[in-house]
Amino acid sequence: MALMTMRNSKPAGLVTYRSEVLPEWVDYNGHLRDGFYLVIFSYGVDGFMDLIGLDAAGRKALGHSLFTLEAHLNFLHEVKLGARLEVRTQVLGCDAKRVHVGLGLYEEGQDKLLSFCEQMQLNVDMAGPTATTFAPSVAALLQPLALAHAGLEKPKFAGRVIALPQPKVAP
Amino acid sequence: MALMTMRNSKPAGLVTYRSEVLPEWVDYNGHLRDGFYLVIFSYGVDGFMDLIGLDAAGRKALGHSLFTLEAHLNFLHEVKLGARLEVRTQVLGCDAKRVHVGLGLYEEGQDKLLSFCEQMQLNVDMAGPTATTFAPSVAALLQPLALAHAGLEKPKFAGRVIALPQPKVAP
Numbered sequence: 001m002a003l004m005t006m007r008n009s010k011p012a013g014l015v016t017y018r019s020e021v022l023p024e025w026v027d028y029n030g031h032l033r034d035g036f037y038l039v040i041f042s043y044g045v046d047g048f049m050d051l052i053g054l055d056a057a058g059r060k061a062l063g064h065s066l067f068t069l070e071a072h073l074n075f076l077h078e079v080k081l082g083a084r085l086e087v088r089t090q091v092l093g094c095d096a097k098r099v100h101v102g103l104g105l106y107e108e109g110q111d112k113l114l115s116f117c118e119q120m121q122l123n124v125d126m127a128g129p130t131a132t133t134f135a136p137s138v139a140a141l142l143q144p145l146a147l148a149h150a151g152l153e154k155p156k157f158a159g160r161v162i163a164l165p166q167p168k169v170a171p
Numbered sequence: 172m173a174l175m176t177m178r179n180s181k182p183a184g185l186v187t188y189r190s191e192v193l194p195e196w197v198d199y200n201g202h203l204r205d206g207f208y209l210v211i212f213s214y215g216v217d218g219f220m221d222l223i224g225l226d227a228a229g230r231k232a233l234g235h236s237l238f239t240l241e242a243h244l245n246f247l248h249e250v251k252l253g254a255r256l257e258v259r260t261q262v263l264g265c266d267a268k269r270v271h272v273g274l275g276l277y278e279e280g281q282d283k284l285l286s287f288c289e290q291m292q293l294n295v296d297m298a299g300p301t302a303t304t305f306a307p308s309v310a311a312l313l314q315p316l317a318l319a320h321a322g323l324e325k326p327k328f329a330g331r332v333i334a335l336p337q338p339k340v341a342p
Contacts, residue, residue: 028230028236034209034242038206038209039210042204059199065199065200068205071209072241072243075241100333118333120335159332160241161331162242162243164291
């Protein structure tokens with residue numbers, strides 16, 4: 001997969017996944033089903049893991065993997081069958097064993113944000129499985145990314161809470 | 172699909188989807204992939220739509236459907252291939268055109284919460300598509316559910332914001 005930094009788009013980020021919308025991802029409204037947005041973002045996190053040494057070979061060598069603790073998605077536009085999509089990934093923060101990522105869904109090369117997903121990922125020793133600090137080789141790849149992305153604009157849809165505009169019990 | 176109220180479990184809710192974990196939902200860690208939790212919750216919302224007159228026949232007759240605006244998921248336990256799961260759905264609130272739902276993932280008949288998902292759903296006139304108020308026939312089914320569920324305990328994982336415990340730029 002070609003990886004590149006999108007310096008001319010907002011939010012910036014690394015392209016970590018590309019795919020066409022497949023027939024099995026489309027619902028009865030003729031749109032990409034909400035659940036499959038997160039499947040696509042999940043593949044985007046796999047692509048991000050490749051960048052920090054947690055690809056299949058790295059996971060095997062280290063006995064580590066990432067587990068998703070939490071995810072938040074905003075669905076901004078409908079996406080139709082056959083659309084060619086890409087996920088752009090930005091590191092929003094990290095500590096010794098967690099990485100907070102922001103993932104934007106776009107049509108390939110376009111600037112219109114279709115969906116935004118924020119995730120907290122935990123580094124896990126699969127022998128337990130138990131939470132553990134990032135391996136030094138992983139931290140050495142993650143740290144420069146986190147530092148580079150710290151200068152990027154914070155995504156508009158990060159940090160949200162779901163709530164009704166004016167909560168009522170009944171319609 | 173059999174629907175029943177789970178009065179003896181927390182959080183209470185209506186069972187709106189049941190399925191075994193399928194091979195194509197499992198990732199390289201041998202667990203249900205994060206994205207497919209949301210696919211399962213999405214089918215749980217379909218089951219909820221059946222309860223409020225927005226099943227396939229209702230959608231066709233009214234020209235209305237629900238669009239997901241926003242979703243937040245907490246992943247609490249790993250789920251393995253072949254596990255028999257159910258989604259329990261609780262109405263957390265609604266207004267004239269939105270419904271806020273809480274969805275719990277459990278093994279069938281068990282009380283251990285495996286994952287929680289909170290969603291904001293918008294009623295849409297598919298002729299636009301444009302946001303529109305619930306049809307009277309839908310509101311007449313939604314209102315009693317919302318009133319009944321207003322008395323249930325608020326789910327522990329509703330209303331969360333994703334954040335690092337102690338944000339740092341570098342690991």
